[in-house]
Amino acid sequence: MTQYAALIYTADTSPTAETGTLYEEFGTNNAASIRGGAGLHPTSTATTVRVEGGRGGDVVTTDGPFAEAREVLAGFYLLEAADLDEAVTIAAQIPGAWGGSVELRPTLDM
């Protein structure tokens, strides 16, 4: 089994009640493969933190996301699947993939 982060990129908006229902449905249908995850508030709520000069340096915070983009990280799942084909099948059912896209990244063992 391999673990994947399924990173959901969509338009930068708050989810509607309708998308909430769709995600609930996805969660129920794929409970066996979902190891974790969360939806995110829009990037207008984001704060970006950077430590300048490396460890122990100055903490600099900026209002907003790391980078402005048309599609932004809107949520993620941690999935477990036998192989990439199975992970793709699951990712294709994430509502965010229907209008936006889902990036699958294998996770590092830590």
Place this chain on the structure above:
Amino acid sequence: MTEASSALAETVRDEGRRVLATLIRTTGSVTLAEDAVQEAVVEALEHWPVEGTPDNPRAWLTTVARRKAVDMIRRDAHRTDKEAAAMDLTGPAPDLPESVVRDDLLRLVFTCCHPSLSHASQTTLSLNTLCGLRVADCARLMLTTEAAMARRLGRIKHKIAVAGIPYRIPSDAELPERLDAVGSTVYLMFTAGIAGEAVRAELCDEAIRLGRLLVDLMPDESSLQGLLALMLLTDARRTTRTDVSGDLVLLADQDRTQWDGALVAEGLGLVETALTRSRHRAGRFELQAAIAAAHASAASSADTDWADIVRLYDALLLVEPTDVVRLNRGVALGERDGPAAGLAAIDDLDGLGRFHLWHACRAELLVRLGRHDEARTAFDSAIACSPPAADLRHLERRIAAIR
């Protein structure tokens, strides 16, 4: 290379590929299996010329490759003997039935052409893993340096390992789409060879080799027969496509007596089988091969059955509705119904303004209609699209000819 040693190298390569496919399944690691088979192949090329080729070359290579794999696992401090035992590598090599070996090879084909890899990665990996080309040769064919190629292959194999790209034959439901990816990869490899400034013959040869392997592995797939036929019929014209100075010779002006008769015959036979088998559901490869066959079986350009070719393009448009196919159909129409009809069909296409062949085809039809000023303008537009050097020289000659 002498004939005997080249035949030996061929055997080692073919058998090595089969041994590799099985060892990948056993060890679950492309890299480990490749290193082990590579060492076994080196040993074979040292021993066989002296001691003679063993009765069962595959069994010999399998035994040596498995021993090498165990050695490698032992050398790797992170692994244990138990792993080698768990992989079932330590006992005597099992005598695998041909069907298992075939399926292992198929798994490898589908892994190399997995849709999560870019087309360039699929081609690169196929050359290295399926064709068994050394990194230096892959680099030469893909027009890059050996170091860059080694890095690229490393990245691809790393992705296969960590992203969990499966090593299996797709289910029946997935097969058509995945088979299409496999066919596209092989055909891209072939066209990359043809489109090269000097035809990169080896790239064409490797693509044909893979095409043969696929037909051999999946004898019921008409699309693969079509693909192989298309490559053979195109390849049969290889030497007549350019003249001694490397300039382009159009199909109509090629010396048909110089076409490779054996390749044409084999291609025509395959087209017939592919069309019979696919019946009314012929895909793009079967239809493109049928068009190539119509050209190949005409004694001269004037003898070509253009009505048949237009009909085949109509069928092709149903499965591949692109402007490039419409352009080719327009040219065929110009032969069947005269230049005015062809020009009207081509002028209807408005998405090809940046494609030099669209302008060039318009120009040729305008020449035939006696509209020389417009033809010159169209040739100039073709040149403005910065075509490949051989096409550019051809266009310049054509402009000079109508002055």
